[in-house]
Amino acid sequence: MATPDTGAGTQTPGKPRLTREAVLAKALEIVDADGADSLTMRRLGQELGRDPMGLYRYAENRAALLDGVAELVLDDLSLTPSDPDWKGQLRTLAHDLRLLALRHPNVVPLLVTRPLSTPLGLRPLGTLRPLEQILSLLVKAGFRAPDALHVYRAYYGFLYGHILNELQEYIVDPDENEALLRLGLHRLPPKEFPRLRSLAPALVEYDGAEELDQGISILLAGLESQLKRQQDSASM
Amino acid sequence: MATPDTGAGTQTPGKPRLTREAVLAKALEIVDADGADSLTMRRLGQELGRDPMGLYRYAENRAALLDGVAELVLDDLSLTPSDPDWKGQLRTLAHDLRLLALRHPNVVPLLVTRPLSTPLGLRPLGTLRPLEQILSLLVKAGFRAPDALHVYRAYYGFLYGHILNELQEYIVDPDENEALLRLGLHRLPPKEFPRLRSLAPALVEYDGAEELDQGISILLAGLESQLKRQQDSASM
DNA sequence: ACCTGAACACCGTTCAAGT
DNA sequence: ACCTGAACACCGTTCAAGT
Numbered sequence: 010m011a012t013p014d015t016g017a018g019t020q021t022p023g024k025p026r027l028t029r030e031a032v033l034a035k036a037l038e039i040v041d042a043d044g045a046d047s048l049t050m051r052r053l054g055q056e057l058g059r060d061p062m063g064l065y066r067y068a069e070n071r072a073a074l075l076d077g078v079a080e081l082v083l084d085d086l087s088l089t090p091s092d093p094d095w096k097g098q099l100r101t102l103a104h105d106l107r108l109l110a111l112r113h114p115n116v117v118p119l120l121v122t123r124p125l126s127t128p129l130g131l132r133p134l135g136t137l138r139p140l141e142q143i144l145s146l147l148v149k150a151g152f153r154a155p156d157a158l159h160v161y162r163a164y165y166g167f168l169y170g171h172i173l174n175e176l177q178e179y180i181v182d183p184d185e186n187e188a189l190l191r192l193g194l195h196r197l198p199p200k201e202f203p204r205l206r207s208l209a210p211a212l213v214e215y216d217g218a219e220e221l222d223q224g225i226s227i228l229l230a231g232l233e234s235q236l237k238r239q240q241d242s243a244s245m
Numbered sequence: 246m247a248t249p250d251t252g253a254g255t256q257t258p259g260k261p262r263l264t265r266e267a268v269l270a271k272a273l274e275i276v277d278a279d280g281a282d283s284l285t286m287r288r289l290g291q292e293l294g295r296d297p298m299g300l301y302r303y304a305e306n307r308a309a310l311l312d313g314v315a316e317l318v319l320d321d322l323s324l325t326p327s328d329p330d331w332k333g334q335l336r337t338l339a340h341d342l343r344l345l346a347l348r349h350p351n352v353v354p355l356l357v358t359r360p361l362s363t364p365l366g367l368r369p370l371g372t373l374r375p376l377e378q379i380l381s382l383l384v385k386a387g388f389r390a391p392d393a394l395h396v397y398r399a400y401y402g403f404l405y406g407h408i409l410n411e412l413q414e415y416i417v418d419p420d421e422n423e424a425l426l427r428l429g430l431h432r433l434p435p436k437e438f439p440r441l442r443s444l445a446p447a448l449v450e451y452d453g454a455e456e457l458d459q460g461i462s463i464l465l466a467g468l469e470s471q472l473k474r475q476q477d478s479a480s481m
Numbered sequence: 482a483c484c485t486g487a488a489c490a491c492c493g494t495t496c497a498a499g500t
Numbered sequence: 501a502c503c504t505g506a507a508c509a510c511c512g513t514t515c516a517a518g519t
Contacts, residue, residue: 485517488514488515489513489515491510498505
């Protein structure tokens with residue numbers, strides 16, 4: 010026949026065919042362990058027990074691999090756009106994303122940086138899904154579509170800003186945290202940095218979840234009053 | 246004598262001694278032109294007409310060079326902590342930082358990412374100066390020091406979030422913008438991305454300055470009511 | 482003491498050579 | 501048609517050799 014053996018039997022034992030999922034999962038493992046810079050084609054190939062060149066079957070290049078890792082992590086996020094309690098949804102989504110960032114701190118730079126080099130329309134679908142869902146949630150809550158976009162921007166901007174802030178103050182070992190911080194702040198010239206130096210205790214007691222929650226509250230209050238104004242003016 | 250010629254005459258013509266400032270200025274030039282990945286020791290050395298190894302006199306390593314570039318850009322920022330109109334100061338600082346980001350889009354990933362790998366106390370002084378000044382501004386405005394820290398976080402988080410948002414939607418060539426956007430959005434599966442697809446026109450009309458200003462207004466309103474509550478409860 | 486550049490241990494990616 | 505790996509054109513950084 011014209012169709013030859015499809016090759017099911019030609020695989021070397023111990024080398025089941027790779028999948029894109031398996032490749033990305035291992036890539037995420039490397040990023041989590043050693044940071045995005047450590048994710049090289051050669052190392053990924055080695056940890057998968059394959060020729061590094063074979064990876065080009067699963068990602069066009071290294072940049073696409075990094076995008077894939079970001080997408081994989083965002084897949085853990087979910088919200089229910091049909092929930093009428095839109096503020097509650099936004100609040101829990103914020104906390105979900107925060108926890109995800111704390112679980113994968115080395116991925117955050119990818120989340121924040123990769124989209125800067127890809128026009129919105131060309132991003133991986135996985136990274137656009139939260140945007141679509143939030144828009145859907147807001148439209149169902151009564152926002153007109155263009156306003157939903159503004160709200161999304163304010164919300165997501167605030168959320169990512171908070172996460173970056175928190176990770177910047179976060180130090181891996183909590184025991185070392187206080188000592189290291191004092192040490193570092195002590196280095197600052199007292200005349201030039203009086204406030205910052207005196208805030209060492211407050212910096213140590215940082216509670217990210219609480220801080221995020223308060224910020225979200227401020228934002229939601231502002232947004233709700235905006236929604237009310239909009240509905241009032243529409244019903245006149 | 247024991248002190249020999251200090252070497253002022255030994256320089257090859259056309260090779261005046263480099264300064265850290267000159268090195269960083271050229272580094273910024275490269276980042277602005279081609280992105281942070283293109284800033285290599287070898288290329289920087291070549292564009293300065295020097296042996297790349299000589300650069301290690303001005304920066305400990307490549308990472309320190311990137312920190313230096315971030316610091317250099319932030320030096321353009323200034324605010325007057327003594328101004329009693331703290332809300333006005335925060336608002337103009339926000340716009341200043343936004344314009345700076347639009348002028349140096351390739352530096353933004355550095356601004357956002359580099360601090361993640363350095364504990365707060367160990368950052369370059371230049372990147373801590375805005376923090377100190379904002380704290381000073383807020384304390385003079387009546388916030389207690391620990392609250393000033395919370396306000397700073399909310400403010401700076403929101404600001405950076407906005408800038409990241411705006412740059413993600415920003416496309417270099419405005420003429421190409423609309424076409425490219427439509428093209429990109431058209432690629433999305435209609436059933437899965439109905440809202441996003443329908444928002445193409447709104448996405449094209451994005452006005453970053455206006456969006457930032459509204460966000461700041463929401464935030465400042467929330468913050469001022471917080472300040473009021475605090476002062477009321479203190480005077481009881 | 483300072484400067485220079487060879488050398489080392491890596492990179493991503495292309496592409497010719499095998500099967 | 502697929503897979504493999506040699507080869508190319510780069511990296512950052514160390515350190516020995518020069519002055």
